[in-house]
Amino acid sequence: MSAGASAVGPAATAGPVRVVGTGLLGASVGLGLRALGVEVQLSDPSRTAVLLARDVGAGVPADDASVPPRLVVVAAPPDVTADVVRAELEAWPGAVVTDVASVKSAVLAELRESGADLTRYVGSHPMAGSERSGPTAARPDLFAGRPWVVVGSPASSGEAVLAVRNLAVDLGASPVMLDARTHDEAVALVSHVPQVAASLVAARLTAADPAALDLSGQGLRDVTRVAASDPALWTSILTANADAVVPVLEALRTDLDALVDALVTARVATASADAGDGDDEGAAGLGDGPAPHAVVARTIAAGNAGVSRIPGKHGGVRRAYDVVTVLVPDSPGELARLLADVGAAGINLEELQLDHAPHQPVGLASVSVLPGLGGRLETELTGRGWRLAG
Amino acid sequence: MSAGASAVGPAATAGPVRVVGTGLLGASVGLGLRALGVEVQLSDPSRTAVLLARDVGAGVPADDASVPPRLVVVAAPPDVTADVVRAELEAWPGAVVTDVASVKSAVLAELRESGADLTRYVGSHPMAGSERSGPTAARPDLFAGRPWVVVGSPASSGEAVLAVRNLAVDLGASPVMLDARTHDEAVALVSHVPQVAASLVAARLTAADPAALDLSGQGLRDVTRVAASDPALWTSILTANADAVVPVLEALRTDLDALVDALVTARVATASADAGDGDDEGAAGLGDGPAPHAVVARTIAAGNAGVSRIPGKHGGVRRAYDVVTVLVPDSPGELARLLADVGAAGINLEELQLDHAPHQPVGLASVSVLPGLGGRLETELTGRGWRLAG
CATH class of the missing domain: 3.30.70.260 (ACT domain)
Structure with missing residues (x-):
């Protein structure tokens, strides 16, 4: 069923498709659909963004459109997504509406509370992005080969789910069907908490001696690469997904507390052993408390176990x-x-x-x-x- | 002065060089020196390790040597390094002794306390390694193009420092002169704390739903790559460098606490706003506490600032x-x-x-x-x- 990166041929998506928010993601959706011959209508609070998206070939300004859309793709920042989706559902009563925000439960909860027509709403999260942003960075193949999470609610109609799944396949992505909570917990684990950890480690370098930084190797570069991400976007993502992110961060903090305690214990034990002749009460004192070396080893071993579960190339077990x-x-x-x-x-x-x-x-x-x-x-x-x- | 990766020609190092511990690092030192024609004597508690190192061309078993060494390189695990260095200083009163352990203050403190002859001891830390271990994974070029930290103590003779610096240059590394405390604080920042963070993030994946892991992207892979490292080695490193690692982990934990508190506050504010009509006390309540969004944004922005300081290719500022x-x-x-x-x-x-x-x-x-x-x-x-x- 998955079309893969080499998807070509007629689109399953029936246009016109209205794209609301013509930044990197929205304009890339437009470009990909235009390449398949689907009519795309572009809307954005910024007239400049619409014109730029038009100029790169992502579609025509929605003001010039006469036919109502059959599918609306909301590509707005996460914190305004629910409001925009609600407005689009009201404005286009014949259209299916989806969004591409990287958190799903918060958007769905806001929509549910607003009394929006949820039969025609299905959430999305294409797992794609770029260090660059804006319509001029858009690519028709931005989603090629990437997972695209499709998040129906219990109220979603089968037709609405199918329309969004077709959109993902048309754009070369692999659709993955998840409920909102499962999605949010998954991205907390595989994206949001790693982002926080990278930022916290990188923040320690702000006051570092340049001589220390000269010892940097690939390990540090890898751990901190995503720390270069946009603070405004990530503030929106992390606060919107706080329900899923907080428990994971709290569990991480529990492990961190245990590790710090173990290292402090090991340090005290060493110091008292140093003060004696290295063989008396100091060393004996080691046996009284928790076994600090075992705690440290357990922490690193748990990391071994976790990293071995990350799928490698082609989705197989990491070889x-x-x-x-x-x-x-x-x-x-x-x-x-x-x-x-x-x-x-x-x-x-x-x-x-x-x-x-x-x-x-x-x-x-x-x-x-x-x-x-x-x-x-x-x-x-x-x-x-x-x-x-x- | 730096020889770079293409160092060839006569060695500055005067042999024989005795290598104690013929694992990956020790055998690589032997291979690199043999390639320059320097006599290398191999010693290890494991006779098998010595014979394997000999078979790959790293030198001859020390038992067969008749000439006393002029330089001893101790490549033992960090927790036994000081004992081995002390024994070597006593056994070879005409030799300079160095070690390659990745922590330096703890080794030096133990040696100082033992009354060893510190004029002939200079610590080392070549910033090189491999996912593989043991003498069969050894390479003559393991150190090529890598920083090699040379850690003299106030007691070290100039000749001893020069001998170790020459060793680094002969092996194609770039010598970096640091004192023990500066070295340990540097590696805590650029290596040990990133290792801990990677392990803590990866440990969260041990119970993850496979569907969540299927959403993994390059970000997660990068953050957790070093989490695959050896628990025994890292337990030894982290406990030996606890003095430098603990303050950095505590600072990281302070930031983590602030972030978790901010996310909990944001979650409570959203929930109370949802319970009302979205515009009354709930929203007003947001203004009473700390500004949670600002705390989150500050965390990510601090990561931006830190990661921008990591030297890129050729040691320039990251472009x-x-x-x-x-x-x-x-x-x-x-x-x-x-x-x-x-x-x-x-x-x-x-x-x-x-x-x-x-x-x-x-x-x-x-x-x-x-x-x-x-x-x-x-x-x-x-x-x-x-x-x-x-």
Whole structure:
């Protein structure tokens, strides 16, 4: 049923489709539908945003439209989404209305309370985005290959759910049917809490000595990458999804408290052992309290267990790939030459990670291949003149 | 002064060098020195580890050595490092002794207390590693292009400091001179606390619904990648560096507490606003407490500020690259073809990130190039038949 990234051919979506909010997501929906020949009407509080979206080919301004829409896609900030959806449901009594906000329960609760016609509303959350924003960053393929969560309510009609699912498939996404609460708890775990953790770690660096920052490696860069995200958007997301985010953060804090206590205990035990001859009451004192080393080890082991559950490429269980790390001179074409050599060896590259040390004219490319192929790849690459690193 | 990754030629290090602990790091030191023609003597509590290290070419078993070492490199677990260093200082009164443990103050304090001859001891911390471990994973280039922290104590002789600095340069690393406390505080910030955060986030996934995990994207993968690290090693590191790690974790917890309180306040305010008509006491109540949205926004903004300080490629300030994201079919050679096309356009690739959605036969390659070059790259790539994504 899933169309995948290579979906082409006639659209299942019946137009006209009205897009309300022509930023990155809304304009990308318009572009994708236009590429399939579907009529798209563009609306935004900012006339400039509408004209820009029109100029990139996302549709025509809604003011110029004469036929009422059959589907409305609300791509507004999360905190105003419910109000906009309600207004659209009232304005277009023949249309199905969806939204693309990244929280779903809060929007649905507000709509329910407002007495809106929920038979024609189905929520959406396409799991796509970009560091860039605005209609000029829009792409017809923004959603290609991504999950698109479709959130019907008990009141939603079957036709409305189907219309939104068709929209997702038409745009090359993989529709995933979830209820609002399940969706919100899922994104709290896989997106919102990781965002908070990244921001909290990165915030510790604001006063760091530059010498400390020079020791940064790929680990720090990976943990903090998403900390560069937009504060206004994330304030809206986190407050709107507080019901799902708070319990996860509280559980994380419980683990953090236990870890800090364990480290403080370990520190006190070491200090008192140092004060003695290293073998007397101090060391004995270690046995009296909780076992701090066990608490620390349990924390790291729980992380091992959790990370092993994240699906890898193709949705399978994460595989332990063989990793071959190669020194790559920093000049155009070198990485391409490396990957051409990997391909020439007949070995498929599963993952690739680039690492750069400060002040070095060379990069480290970590090439992941299926288990068992690493040795042969090393032989092939060294035979072609590449230098391997650790 | 820095030799960089392409260091070749005669070694500054005078052998024989005795390596104690022939795991990944010790055997890599041996391999790198052997490649420069330096005599290496291998010692490990495990006879098997010594023989494996010999077999990969890291040196000869110390039992067979007749000449006393001039430099000893202790590559033992952090919690036994001080004892091993002390024994080596006593056994080889003519040798400089260093270690490669990732915490430095605790080792130095233990040595100082033991009355060891500190003139001949200088600590090290090469910022290198691998997901793999043991002598068979060793590489002569493991340290190439990486920072190598050299930690002299006030008692260290100039000759001892120079010997360790030469070792780092001989192995292709960039020596960085820091005192023990500065080093430990730096690695707490850039390595140990990020490790804890990654483990805490990943631990939340142990009981997650598989449907939730199917929504995982690159953000979660990046935040949790290092959570796959070894619990025993990290227990040793975190407890040994508790003095530096605890204050950073406590500051992080203070921010976390404020954020959780703000989200709870926002949730209560929303609930009471929902209970009324949305415009009365509930909304007014928002103004009475702290401003929860401001607290959330401040948390994310502090993360923005921190992450912007992490040095990017070549140690410069992180640049806002143009990012072009391309759909790459999952078959051998396709990524190489893409990068060849990037190179053919005369544009240097600054960073590359691969992303895979579950259940999709296509990957997304995000190609980062210098600001201003993104538009031209897009034109070049679409002209060569590539499909762009968001």
